[in-house]
Amino acid sequence: MCEANAYLRKDGQEELFLEMVDRVEPFEDGLLLQDIFGKRKIIKAKIVELALVEHKIILEKE
Numbered sequence: 001m002c003e004a005n006a007y008l009r010k011d012g013q014e015e016l017f018l019e020m021v022d023r024v025e026p027f028e029d030g031l032l033l034q035d036i037f038g039k040r041k042i043i044k045a046k047i048v049e050l051a052l053v054e055h056k057i058i059l060e061k062e
Contacts, residue, residue, distance in 0.1 A: 003036055004055040009048065014058065017043065021057060031059070 006021045007014040018041050023034040030044035049058035 004050075004052070004057050006033055006057040006059060008043070008045065009058050009060050017041070017059060024057065030062075033057075 003020045003022050005019050006017045006024075008017045009015075018033050018035055018039070020035045020037070021033050022036045023032075024047070025032045025034075027042055030042060031047070032040060032042050034040045043059065043061070045059040045061045047057060048060045049056070051058070
């Protein structure tokens with residue numbers, strides 16, 4: 001499996017934003033994330049880290 005979980009980093013803490021993310025796309029002034037079931041979430045944030053071995057996407061709001 002290649003999907004990852006997306007976390008929103010806030011004040012040094014990581015909060016789960018979306019599980020089993022399959023797709024990340026630039027969207028307007030943020031990101032569109034889609035999971036393996038087709039659920040989509042849009043967030044005004046930037047990617048600050050991709051930990052591929054750990055299957056983690058770390059986001060921070062802009």
